[in-house]
Amino acid sequence: MTYTRxxxxxxxxxxxxxxxxxxxxxxxxxxxxxxxxxxxISAAIxxxxxxxxxxxxxxxxxxxxGCSSKTPTYFLGNSHGFNSVHGRMPSVATGANLxxxxxxxxxxxxxxxxxxxxxxxxxHAVRRNLNMMYVVENNGxxxxxxxxxxxxxxxxxxxxxxxxxxxxxxxxxxxxLQLGATFVARxxxxxxxxxxxxxxxxxxxxxxxxxxxxxxxVTFNNNPASTKGYEHVRDHLAATGTVDYxxxxxxxxxxxxxxxxxxxxxxxxxxxxxHKADPQLDLSSRRSALRLIxxxxxxxxxxxxxxxxxxxxxxxxxxxxxxxxxxRDLVEADLCPGQNVLAKLNDSWR
Amino acid sequence: xxxxDIHDPEYFHKVVDCQYACPAHTPVPEYIRLIAAxxxxxxxxxxxxxxxxxxxxxxxxxxxxxPACRRGRVEEEPVAICRLKRVAADNxxxxxxxxxxxxxxxxxYKVALIGGGPASLTVARDLMPLGYSIDLxxxxxxxxxxxRSQIPAFRLPESVLNEEVNYILDMGVVCHHNHYVExxxxxxxxxxxxxxxxxxxxxxxxxxxxxxAEAAANVHIGIDWLSSVAFEHIDSIGKRVIVLGGGNTAxxxxxxxxRLGGEDVKVVVRSPFAxxxxxxxxxxxxxxxxxxxxxxHVPKAFVVESGKLVAMxxxxxxxxxxGSGKRSLxxxxxxxxxxxxxxxxxxxxxxxxxxxxxxxxxxxxxxxDMPVVDATTFQSSNPRVFFGGDAxxxxxxxxxxxxxxxxxxxxxxxxxxxxxxxxRPPPGVTLVSQKMGIHEWSYDSQVESDKRYEVPxxxxxxxxxxxxxxxxxxxxxxxxxxxxxxxxxxxxxxxFSEKLCIxxxxxxxxxxxxxxxxxxNDGDEDSLRQRLKIPANNRDQDIYVSTDLKTGRAMVxxxxxxxxxxxxxxxxxxxxxxxxxxxxxxxxxxxxx
Numbered sequence: 001m002t003y004t005r006x007x008x009x010x011x012x013x014x015x016x017x018x019x020x021x022x023x024x025x026x027x028x029x030x031x032x033x034x035x036x037x038x039x040x041i042s043a044a045i046x047x048x049x050x051x052x053x054x055x056x057x058x059x060x061x062x063x064x065x066g067c068s069s070k071t072p073t074y075f076l077g078n079s080h081g082f083n084s085v086h087g088r089m090p091s092v093a094t095g096a097n098l099x100x101x102x103x104x105x106x107x108x109x110x111x112x113x114x115x116x117x118x119x120x121x122x123x124h125a126v127r128r129n130l131n132m133m134y135v136v137e138n139n140g141x142x143x144x145x146x147x148x149x150x151x152x153x154x155x156x157x158x159x160x161x162x163x164x165x166x167x168x169x170x171x172x173x174x175x176x177l178q179l180g181a182t183f184v185a186r187x188x189x190x191x192x193x194x195x196x197x198x199x200x201x202x203x204x205x206x207x208x209x210x211x212x213x214x215x216x217x218v219t220f221n222n223n224p225a226s227t228k229g230y231e232h233v234r235d236h237l238a239a240t241g242t243v244d245y246x247x248x249x250x251x252x253x254x255x256x257x258x259x260x261x262x263x264x265x266x267x268x269x270x271x272x273x274x275h276k277a278d279p280q281l282d283l284s285s286r287r288s289a290l291r292l293i294x295x296x297x298x299x300x301x302x303x304x305x306x307x308x309x310x311x312x313x314x315x316x317x318x319x320x321x322x323x324x325x326x327x328r329d330l331v332e333a334d335l336c337p338g339q340n341v342l343a344k345l346n347d348s349w350r
Numbered sequence: 351x352x353x354x355d356i357h358d359p360e361y362f363h364k365v366v367d368c369q370y371a372c373p374a375h376t377p378v379p380e381y382i383r384l385i386a387a388x389x390x391x392x393x394x395x396x397x398x399x400x401x402x403x404x405x406x407x408x409x410x411x412x413x414x415x416x417p418a419c420r421r422g423r424v425e426e427e428p429v430a431i432c433r434l435k436r437v438a439a440d441n442x443x444x445x446x447x448x449x450x451x452x453x454x455x456x457x458x459y460k461v462a463l464i465g466g467g468p469a470s471l472t473v474a475r476d477l478m479p480l481g482y483s484i485d486l487x488x489x490x491x492x493x494x495x496x497x498r499s500q501i502p503a504f505r506l507p508e509s510v511l512n513e514e515v516n517y518i519l520d521m522g523v524v525c526h527h528n529h530y531v532e533x534x535x536x537x538x539x540x541x542x543x544x545x546x547x548x549x550x551x552x553x554x555x556x557x558x559x560x561x562x563a564e565a566a567a568n569v570h571i572g573i574d575w576l577s578s579v580a581f582e583h584i585d586s587i588g589k590r591v592i593v594l595g596g597g598n599t600a601x602x603x604x605x606x607x608x609r610l611g612g613e614d615v616k617v618v619v620r621s622p623f624a625x626x627x628x629x630x631x632x633x634x635x636x637x638x639x640x641x642x643x644x645x646x647h648v649p650k651a652f653v654v655e656s657g658k659l660v661a662m663x664x665x666x667x668x669x670x671x672x673g674s675g676k677r678s679l680x681x682x683x684x685x686x687x688x689x690x691x692x693x694x695x696x697x698x699x700x701x702x703x704x705x706x707x708x709x710x711x712x713x714x715x716x717x718x719d720m721p722v723v724d725a726t727t728f729q730s731s732n733p734r735v736f737f738g739g740d741a742x743x744x745x746x747x748x749x750x751x752x753x754x755x756x757x758x759x760x761x762x763x764x765x766x767x768x769x770x771x772x773x774r775p776p777p778g779v780t781l782v783s784q785k786m787g788i789h790e791w792s793y794d795s796q797v798e799s800d801k802r803y804e805v806p807x808x809x810x811x812x813x814x815x816x817x818x819x820x821x822x823x824x825x826x827x828x829x830x831x832x833x834x835x836x837x838x839x840x841x842x843x844x845x846f847s848e849k850l851c852i853x854x855x856x857x858x859x860x861x862x863x864x865x866x867x868x869x870x871n872d873g874d875e876d877s878l879r880q881r882l883k884i885p886a887n888n889r890d891q892d893i894y895v896s897t898d899l900k901t902g903r904a905m906v907x908x909x910x911x912x913x914x915x916x917x918x919x920x921x922x923x924x925x926x927x928x929x930x931x932x933x934x935x936x937x938x939x940x941x942x943x
Contacts, residue, residue, distance in 0.1 A: 006797035035923025
């Protein structure tokens with residue numbers, strides 16, 4: 001591990017609308033292995049939050065257990081954080097979100113934390129359309145316990161130990177699509193140009209935004225026989241297209257060709273542009289996304305990019321009609337409105 | 351843009367900003383690390399090999415290295431390189447066994463050095479160990495040149511100068527002190543194999559304004575006056591003194607005047623304060639001694655009453671700049687300023703003068719009546735005669751004179767051995783990995799955030815009452831260590847191996863100063879510079895461009911504010927980045943490569 005990071009930064013570091021530089025979004029220095037894909041994802045989150053001019057104190061980071069779940073320490077050091085029990089991050093996120101709907105919730109999990117021990121929790125957070133970004137840092141192995149195959153490892157893929165995996169993998173993007181996630185994407189930690197706009201769109205989306213990020217484990221699963229190593233992923237990568245995230249009020253300056261691009265306007269007025277590489281993709285159709293994932297897999301390719309998005313998504317608060325005010329802001333007068341109100345209520349039922 | 355050729359020694363040399371800026375290219379980070387390790391003698395010898403006068407320069411150098419220091423680009427102030435050098439000199443041990451051995455069997459070549467300043471002494475330092483027989487001619491009573499006559503003892507104690515001059519003279523140089531050479535032809539007639547002229551720029555400029563002749567008794571040329579003080583011909587001055595000029599000589603004059611009885615000493619300069627030629631720290635030191643600096647005052651006349659200087663008259667001006675930045679001093683319509691005074695020191699520049707060089711001995715003279723000297727070989731148009739120091743191209747400084755001396759010695763050695771002086775030896779270069787373990791380097795890679803430490807000074811009352819008492823006390827060992835730790839070790843180079851890189855982004859994410867970018871290298875340098883993570887706007891600093899990687903992108907590093915912290919190499923899973931110590935030495939006379 002690297003012990004300290006110098007305090008100096010580039011003197012021409014740009015600042016965002018809040019006057020913050022990227023330094024204000026950094027976390028502690030990473031203790032993960034050198035070259036870990038997870039660090040790259042942390043950097044993408046830092047970049048996205050900086051570009052979105054999000055106030056760090058308006059973010060809550062949530063995670064479970066595992067290499068991936070350690071990473072919230074390594075980004076957004078000025079934000080709230082909760083490192084929960086293994087696989088139980090969705091429950092903690094649900095509770096936090098219901099208590100305070102004004103924060104931005106970033107959940108970080110791994111293939112073990114989500115597809116194995118936390119599978120039951122994950123599925124329910126998806127179907128409730130909890131308003132959060134849920135990132136799975138997917139390396140196909142249990143890196144923290146010496147690299148055993150995880151539930152997302154492909155059949156036949158072999159980690160450093162050399163034994164091919166005999167079990168069918170769980171495709172988390174497909175699961176999320178089937179269970180009703182309203183924003184689903186897949187990406188690769190080594191493709192920063194794709195990942196940053198996806199993170200920005202996911203954070204801006206209202207509802208459950210799921211990104212499955214293939215993130216090579218350099219120590220245990222980055223060998224030629226692995227389907228989740230840098231080399232294999234780069235050689236088998238295909239993208240639905242390139243994504244641009246355009247914040248509300250900013251003029252769209254790029255001239256997009258008709259028929260090749262799809263625009264989705266988010267609840268806050270910002271726009272996600274997808275320049276489609278595959279004309280068959282219909283962003284508003286789960287079936288289209290599920291079919292394409294299968295088709296590409298049959299061609300031995302990994303389909304990345306934005307797969308599905310429902311701009312009319314209603315999140316858990318809307319569905320339940322919860323208090324618009326965060327619970328901590330409800331004062332005694334709100335919670336105990338007094339005898340008169342009670343009397344009126346009773347009268348209304350008489 | 352073409353990928354960077356790191357096999358060109360000048361590429362990494364330029365990254366070591368301090369060493370590159372130093373005229374003698376002293377390996378600064380190397381000796382700073384040795385100081386931190388308390389290996390003062392080793393640190394001193396690295397300096398001595400390169401700049402010959404570490405004790406002198408550690409007090410008086412113009413320090414071109416410090417404005418160049420990378421530290422000044424990432425925080426406010428550069429490393430106090432100059433004063434760290436002094437720490438090595440102050441704390442070194444016995445050098446007797448480590449000085450070059452002088453052959454008893456001489457090589458048969460005889461060389462004359464005219465002038466005993468830093469350039470000539472450097473030539474002697476380089477040639478004596480090769481077996482040359484050297485005669486040194488100087489018009490003063492001791493060698494050292496301007497280091498002795500111009501730099502006041504309160505900045506440079508005589509003992510320090512004597513020690514370093516004697517390291518060279520003790521090699522067996524035959525000295526002819528108090529010997530003014532009146533004819534170069536006469537020296538050439540003595541059948542020397544080569545003659546080196548290092549006579550400096552000995553003539554101080556005068557100021558021809560009304561009253562100059564009448565006031566002559568109380569108007570002194572700065573450099574002559576300083577020299578007279580140094581050789582103890584003068585030990586007092588009037589109570590009210592005006593020093594004219596804005597260079598370092600003016601600063602030395604005013605501070606010396608303060609110590610010789612001047613109570614009301616003022617520096618008066620034509621240019622604005624910020625544009626004065628004096629080094630900022632010398633201006634500060636003068637002001638600290640209660641000497642006001644009046645800028646934008648142009649001298650108009652010496653006021654003489656009853657045959658005695660009583661004041662000077664000045665016109666107030668302001669600096670005006672035209673479109674191309676050229677300055678003119680425009681008079682303000684204010685009445686002239688009269689400043690009473692008893693003595694005036696004129697320190698407005700100095701010039702070369704060669705009345706003793708005959709014009710018919712094959713030495714061509716060009717512009718401003720200066721000899722025509724080759725800027726690389728220091729040979730004049732008479733192949734036996736070489737020039738260096740201020741005598742070659744006009745007034746510079748000690749470290750430049752030393753650099754000239756080294757190169758002239760190379761030329762003299764080649765010339766005497768009948769080889770072409772144009773065949774310059776390449777620099778000595780090594781590049782060695784510093785990796786000792788997964789997170790361990792053989793240099794202290796951690797970057798300290800400390801601000802620059804100030805050098806303590808002796809009490810003003812004590813120093814002003816004693817002309818020879820050194821003002822600066824130098825760093826103590828602990829402060830020297832702390833200051834040394836501010837050095838960024840820029841000679842620990844980041845070396846990139848394309849074939850190992852898996853483009854995982856680890857180095858790019860960890861780099862504290864955003865120096866690294868994967869970029870498609872399909873345009874010219876300007877376009878590439880603009881497409882980096884933070885645009886590389888400092889054109890003085892190179893960008894390091896790899897060949898194309900697997901994804902078609904290149905690794906591009908902006909050298910500008912790299913902290914050399916080694917994190918890119920530590921976070922690299924495949925060791926595609928490595929920290930390698932680059933050691934660059936200027937090849938000296940007789941050194942085989």
